[in-house]
Amino acid sequence: MLNLSSCYLHHTYGKMDDNEEELDQEQTEKLLLFQDLSGIEDIERCKRILQQHNYNIEAAVQDTLNESEGRPLVYNQPQSQPQERPPTVDTQPFVQRVYTVARPLPSHGWFQWSYMLILLPFRIVYSTICNLFPWIARMLWNDPRLNVVDPQGDVLKFVRYFTELYGLVHPNFYLGTYSQALNDAKRDLKYVLVYLHSNEHQDTDHFCRTTLANDDVTNFVNEHMIFWAASVDTPEGYRVSRALKENTYPFLALIVLRNSKLTVVLKIEGPIEPEDLVAKLTRGMRDNEGYLVAARQERADISLSQNLRQEQDEAYRESLRQDEEKEKKKRVEQEKLEQEEAARKEEEQRSQQLKEDKIRMRLEKAANLPAEPDADDPECVRLLIKLPNGVRLDRCFRKTDSLEVIYDYVYVQDDVPEEFQLQTNYPRRVLQCQPAGEGGTTPIPTVDEAGLKPKEMLFVQDISD
Template sequence: MPPKGKGGKGGKGAASGGADADKKEKTPKGGTAVKVRHILCEKHGKCMEAMEKLKAGVRFSEVATQFSEDKARQGGDLGWMTRGSMVGPFQDAAFALPISSMDKPRYARLVIGEAKMAAPEEPELSQAQTEKLLQFQDLTGLESIDQCRRTLEQHNWNIEAAVQDRLNEQEGVPSVFHPPPPRPLQVNTADHRIYSYIVSRPQPRGLLGWSYYLIMLPFRFTYYTLLDILRFALRFIRPDPRGRVTDPVGDVVSFIHNFEEKYGRSHPVFYQGTYSQALNDAKRELRYLLVYLHGDDHQDTDEFCRSTLCTEEVITFINTQMLFWACSTSKPEGYRASQALRENTYPFLAMIVLKDGKMTMVGRLEGLIQPEDLINQLTFIMEANQSYLMSERMDREQRNQTQEIRKRQDEEFEASLRADQEKERKKREEQEQKRQEEEKVRQGVLMEERRRRNLEEEKERKSECLPPEPQADDPDSVKIVFKLPNDTRVERRFLFGQSLTVIHDFLFSLKETPEKFQIVTNFPRRVLPCLPSEDQPNPPTLKEAGLNRCQVLFVQDLTED
């Protein structure tokens, strides 16, 4: 199978199949590939004859040795091929075939087949890596999970470094963690629809003009020839210092300073950043980027800068329509841009715009161009590519809308989640409050039960400790009638010499008596000191209290008080 750009000429083609394999090769990893064999034939009849032998079961390597016109090295084996490494029709047929099969003649006279297919192999992510991957995607807003994974792998799964690098990239700042190698920047210059406008130097006019031209021709030829020889020789002595980019921003700032010293400060607004940053900003803002490569030694450079680039109409047009980046090719950063854009002569201008998802050069202007022509050519290029920018804007708006919808959905989800969490919290609080109240009631019941039990035990103890009731005919006895708060009457006899405490203990031992009470007389109304106090630690006897042999006392309930 011919690699891309190296296919057979005219009617030549290739035939391949995978029925047998003489050698085992290591399967490529990292992307889908096919292993193919081919037979290159000039005539269709010869190609069909080879097909018949293959169908009859003859080894592919033998048929390739007999029929292939490219000597069929290794039995026609081309090894592993990936997409993009072969011509279009050959590639489509090779990847469309089932494994170990052959195809009819293709690509004029072509027979192809497929032996094996290698699928990409990627290591499985750990749980920690998966969590970092999802977190990185949420933080950066990237939709491609593969791009998120590649970025994290480049930073050794350091999510802080990866996020910072992504933010730097969005702002057009070079990566501070993994700076890109100093190689030519990737700009799509392979588009065959690039508009080119080349201005040739005007021919001499008149006898005086031709005389001056002929006189200066040998000097000019000698100068440029010696200069080219000197540059070529210096390459063998030491490498071109422009190949090492150490301070790209400094290169651009230095060029702008030199330009203003030589041509004045009236010029289009220069982008003060690297070429890569200018590309990123133009891509992010969906604007055209005009790149000017300044050739210091070219004979038309001074006239272009003074008469074209620094004119008022050109300045106004460029400043209002596009970003403008410029640098001298004598600087490493300008030289790197030169390698990417591949200019032929100076002055050189390139128009770059986002096209089909890539920053693509859509126009190039070379030579000494006049201000009016420059504006006209740039306007033509912009109008011809305006549809691409409109398409990109629509796609970006759609992505932004999708992200906005997703953001709103996330916010609504977060709000709903917070509301659910708040409800759950309140529910837990209510349950806890209810539990505490129930526990409080239960403790109250227990305390009341304990208090009542203690009270009953105390009543029983007081009842057991009471002295016996004296006889009715005892001359020292006192008959007392107690009127309780519930209008119940209780009678008992006591001795005059007994303390009022005995009366209190008797009443306390009764079930009808309240827990707290005091004993009062009716006429005169006074409270009997039945319990010890600070003023009277020993309560008086019944006789000392002035009670009669037949006395009525009232029991007053103090529990509510």
């Protein structure tokens, strides 16, 4: 009965497409045995439970019984989170190809199956105790691999180890942390190929020497993707292994930005030949290239929109600047006009004030002029004064009158210039009608002292300019 079911199950699930994990003979037998022990008719559910427990029948049966009785799970306890978490990576994308290459195991006969069924309760008890002890130990003592202290140092340590052991022919290692590699891939829209190295696995050495050291693999990876690697014995590698949920080694995961989220689009688990690795990586890239094209186009649109917005902002700022310059120029011109208007008004006020002062002074000087003496007076001097416009003034003065009296007489006339001086006809000389010397200390001479004749002609000279 078991062999018939095994054959049927192998025929149904043994050959799957690239989107599902292949089952070897041992896994198929464990799947049937678990279905018989658990009583679960849904074969897909049995398969998922076994996969969650890495095909450990004892752990799967115990946890199934605990779950049905409402007790906490023993073999599927979540581990504590690492101190530094890398960027979120979706390990369950819509389309994910998982390739597992397993070694064939020897088949079991009826005797072996009967023996296994007899020992199954003891093995369950023994496995429960063995698994409880590490779980309790993890509760009491922290796993040193959970404490990520120097993630980059872990990566560099592995790179040095790999190079010393396997030589220089290998893909170029990314010399940063896992988080930095994901950030660079997201920024540059590139693929990230993650390799997790386990020294304890039997296929690791062969994979490193024949596949990773292959020239075609090296050239292909260097040309198309970022290659990040670490050992699961280090905290950084162990943390990444928990995040990517690997099942066996050698382990490779292809990660790319998909729908604005870093996603594992391909897992390759187990030994693989160089040509098969290149072919599967090529297929994984081809299937997901559309997402990168869409991301590049989206970024180009965003960049174009930003550039357009920046140009609009610059044009707006330039318009504001020109408006400010126009306003400033207008304000300067307005201030200039206001200053000119103020100066003009000030000048008009000053001119008006001068006119008013002159009128007042003329009135004062006219009022202070001494009376004109008689022409028959022997002390009288008759002066004929000619203005620049040709008007002639005729008046008598006393010999004892100061020349300032003559100046004031001319000053109060209507057609006299703003500034003027008096001069004789012959010999031509300028009369001192105002105090001379520093501070005006030199006295003004009288008519007699000035040597004017009883009949003299004087000229008014305009010195306003």
